[in-house]
Each structure stands twice: as structure tokens, then as C-alpha cells.
Amino acid sequence: MTLSALLLSAALAALQPEPSDQARRIAQETIILDGHVDVPYRVARSGEDVGEATEAGDFDYPRAMEGGLNAPFMSIYVAATYQETGGAKAQADRLIGLIEGLTFQHPDKFEIAKSPADVRRITGEGKIALPLGMENGAPIEGDLGNLQHFYDRGIRYITLTHSKVNHISDSSYDEERRWGGLSPFGEMMVSRMNDLGIMVDVSHISDEAFDDVMRISRAPVIASHSSLRHFTPGFERNMSDRMVRELGKKGGVVMINFGSSFLTKDANERRSAADAAYEAAVERGGGTATDEGRMGYVAAWNEANPYPYADLEDVLDHIDRAVRLAGIDHVGIGSDYDGVGDSLPTGLKDAASFPVLVEGLLGRGYSEEEVKKILSGNAMRVWEEVEQVASERE
Numbered sequence: 001m002t003l004s005a006l007l008l009s010a011a012l013a014a015l016q017p018e019p020s021d022q023a024r025r026i027a028q029e030t031i032i033l034d035g036h037v038d039v040p041y042r043v044a045r046s047g048e049d050v051g052e053a054t055e056a057g058d059f060d061y062p063r064a065m066e067g068g069l070n071a072p073f074m075s076i077y078v079a080a081t082y083q084e085t086g087g088a089k090a091q092a093d094r095l096i097g098l099i100e101g102l103t104f105q106h107p108d109k110f111e112i113a114k115s116p117a118d119v120r121r122i123t124g125e126g127k128i129a130l131p132l133g134m135e136n137g138a139p140i141e142g143d144l145g146n147l148q149h150f151y152d153r154g155i156r157y158i159t160l161t162h163s164k165v166n167h168i169s170d171s172s173y174d175e176e177r178r179w180g181g182l183s184p185f186g187e188m189m190v191s192r193m194n195d196l197g198i199m200v201d202v203s204h205i206s207d208e209a210f211d212d213v214m215r216i217s218r219a220p221v222i223a224s225h226s227s228l229r230h231f232t233p234g235f236e237r238n239m240s241d242r243m244v245r246e247l248g249k250k251g252g253v254v255m256i257n258f259g260s261s262f263l264t265k266d267a268n269e270r271r272s273a274a275d276a277a278y279e280a281a282v283e284r285g286g287g288t289a290t291d292e293g294r295m296g297y298v299a300a301w302n303e304a305n306p307y308p309y310a311d312l313e314d315v316l317d318h319i320d321r322a323v324r325l326a327g328i329d330h331v332g333i334g335s336d337y338d339g340v341g342d343s344l345p346t347g348l349k350d351a352a353s354f355p356v357l358v359e360g361l362l363g364r365g366y367s368e369e370e371v372k373k374i375l376s377g378n379a380m381r382v383w384e385e386v387e388q389v390a391s392e393r394e
Helices: 003-014 021-029 039-046 061-067 088-105 116-124 145-152 184-196 207-216 241-249 270-285 291-304 312-326 351-363 368-393
Strands: 033-037 071-077 110-112 128-130 132-135 155-159 199-201 253-256 331-333
Touching: 021 351, 021 368, 033 132, 033 253, 033 331, 033 368, 039 071, 039 088, 061 128, 061 351, 071 088, 071 128, 071 155, 088 110, 088 128, 088 132, 088 145, 110 116, 116 128, 116 368, 132 199, 145 155, 145 184, 184 199, 184 207, 184 368, 199 368, 207 241, 241 253, 241 312, 253 312, 253 368, 312 331, 312 351, 331 368, 351 368
Parallel strands: 033 071, 071 132, 110 128, 132 155, 155 199, 253 331
Antiparallel strands: none
């Protein structure tokens, strides 16, 4: 982050009102289930011990406890590059092992949760429950038997793809639409996930793949860390109004992403604006665009044009619209902490910030009961319904 961006972020943060005692109480007495926190990938790169206070990152034990974040889904993120190099399954196993190691190192602070009942028991004991979700289905490697393997290791949702098309699904980020939605294997995989009790996560997949999931899944599904396309026109990674409605009708939950580029048009178009400015400068100067020239120009452009951070009100706008589209029972939280770099909105910069969100929700007129549904009640209900569908298959 540039110096000017840091100063702007600090100034805006200072303007945020302190959460009320009521908001702090709600955050502390309620299970807060966050659908997507990228701690495993961060720890794999840095070696940090998030069981203690850390200088970097968005999540650690002290900040999570301060904010009341006691049920964050740990994202077992496997980059699309593993689809080309191989080793996706091994990478997922390594990241799961890191979280297992964290619980062994701090048994008084963390425990892996494999069910909603586990979440209630663990949080009731004053610890942080760590359910596991796999971001990118590449580790399945075309073998439905690997679904059982990862279920046994604790995976309770799978984001079918990530930034590139894989053997399961087309990606919202990828121009290649190999399958026109789900692949034939992907259709079988969704059905088998229903059988096992693994939630299907529609974040990252193409619109056509979403429609396939809606057609095939016998259980409600989740969008673990997506926001609303209404506020970011043309950004397929977010969900359209139609998709949010259909997700709600299916009984699912959309879990709002806190990344600024997911929340506002200005932040979403930031990179393309910098690239366009560079191309215009090259054209004016009669030169030739180069990667090195682009890098230098964009760095200077970013310094002169502070990042347009979203704020709490933007997050609340997404929540409000999702509630209007799908209903109060179909909206949750998927912050993407440790997964969206320094783009988090003012007022919600880390895991300690949930009382600020609660205060904002109360200010928008939500009752305590409705706030608690958004914080975890809706996601827990979906998880339980997915378990019920699996039990009916047995």
C-alpha cells in the first residue's frame, strides 16, 4: 500500500463510530460463522503462528476473540496453476495439515469442526471452531473417491473452481468456456457431494455452471464469498439479482465478500483504469507498451490516485439488497479476510471488526434476531439441511 493510501485509510478509519455495548454483546454471545478466511494459504507462505498476535494479516486469535469471530471457515485454497503442474491433491492435504497443526499447537484455542454440532460445542467451550472449505475442486483430480478422502479430513464445502476452468466447471474469471457450465464429471460430483454432506459452493463458477448446480443439487447451496453484481456491473464473479433470487428459492445463502473490488464500481475498475491511463500515455508519446513500462507507470499512477476503499455502508448496501432479493434467511458473511490483500473496506479491516458490522446492521433497522441470522444462523441452517439430505441417502 502506498503512503498516501495508508494515510487515507487511517483517516477514514478514524471517522468510524465506536460500536455500542449492544453491538459488542451481540458479537460476543453469537456464533459468527465467516464463510471464507484465507489463513491456511497465508500461513503456508509466511510461517506465522496465528494462535498469537501477528503484525501482518487480517486474522489471529486475539483479534478474532476481540471481534467475536469464533467459526471462520478455513479456506483450503489450491491455485489454478496446480491444474497444469499437478500436485493439487497433495497441496490440499498439506494445507489441511497446517490447520491440524495449529489445533495441536493451541488445543485450548482452536479445534477443527466437522459439523454444526461441533461448531456449537467448540464455541460453547470458549474456543474458536475451524471448519474447512476447499477453494477450487482441482484436488479431486477426476476421482470421486477423493471426495470421500477430503470429507474424512474435514472438508465441508467445495468451491467448484477458481480462476481457470478445471475438470469440474467453467470459471467466472476465465474467458474459456470449455464445458458451457459444469462438465459431465462436475454434474456427477455435485450429486456425490449431496450424498456425502459436502456443501456445494457456487462462488467463482460461471453463470451457466450456477444454473447447472441449481438444476442438479438436491440440497441448498452456498456462495461462500460473493457479493452482488448490481453494484459492480459486468463483474461475473459477483452474483446477479436473478442468481441471488434463485439461490434463496433453493434454500441457500449468499455470504457477502468484504473486498472493496467486490463492493463498488470504482474499486472494481481500478486496475483497468490504471491500464487505460498507461495505454493513453504510450499513445500520446508515440512509444511502445512494455511490461516494465507498465509496471512503473501503474506504480506512479497508484501513488497519485489513492485506492478508492469501500466502507461499512457499502457492505450494508449489499446485505440490504440481498435480503430484499432472497429474504432475511438467505444472507450471510464471507469476508475473504487474508484473501483480498489491502483492499478491505474502512471500518472492517480485520477479524476484530465484527462489532462494527453488527452496529451497522442495527443502524439499518435489523433486529437482534435478524442480525444473528446473518452472522451465522442462516449458514448453519444450510449446513444442517445439507447433512439431512446426506442422511436420507444412507
